[in-house]
Amino acid sequence: MSLVKEFREFVGSGSAVDLAVGVLAAGAIGTILKSFIDEMVLPLTGLLGKADWANSYVVLKGDVPLGKALAEARKIDGAVILGYGQFMTVAVNTLILVFAVFMVVKAINAMKKKQAEEAAAAPAPPPAQEVLLTEIRDLLKSK
Template sequence: MIKEFREFIARGNVMDMAVGIIIGAAFTAIVTSLVDDLINPIIGLITGGMDFTNMYVVMSGDVPAGASLQAARDSGAAVFAYGSFLMAVLNFLIVAWVVFLLVKAVNRAKEAAMGAEEKPAEEPAGPTQEELLAQIRDLLAAKG
């Protein structure tokens, strides 16, 4: 069993995955800061300082008017916290967009590096559709 575990750990995919997870965890802090410190204030400026995270509807229970979401939850009331959900969706979209841009940049860098090293030889062009049809016609004429 120890031998199998050693072989499992020695595989390149496991190490690549571990590096990816570590980099992902570090990247999460950057994206969280981007969202919290840069994008949310801009959204707040556009919406007139509206804080989406404290938007909720009381389903049951007594909550004082104007109470924060945390205060409503602490009072034991059942709340429908749609503002937190909207912010989670917005954060996800921002993270997805940033990851998309990073992957796109990495792919461009790989293509540029590959182009600088060696361009792959172009495959010779095959026969055109007309040439194939002419060959088929000639074969059928030879059989007939």
């Protein structure tokens, strides 16, 4: 099978469309979650003492004046700095994203389970031949 033919089958099967929709949805969810973190979570952490995690760091070696931004502190000669703030922000974003995806998958699985239960509970329709014979019988009875 040629590569072009395989590609046409892949695109025609709907898998490519599903993949594209998934990528676009993930991008949109990522943007929404970043906004949620920046506008809702980080300000609430300000109540605990610090709202801007991006500039949170620990000086391991060197003399860095208090209040310096992380980028400025890293420019100081001889300073060894552990910048943990950005890691914390990414970790929180990832946890929220994973939880959101978990909730979506859970809702989809519940919907599929309900559909499967409804399909199993509904009696199977009689074969077409039996339906036709029943109609013929009813017509003959009515005459």
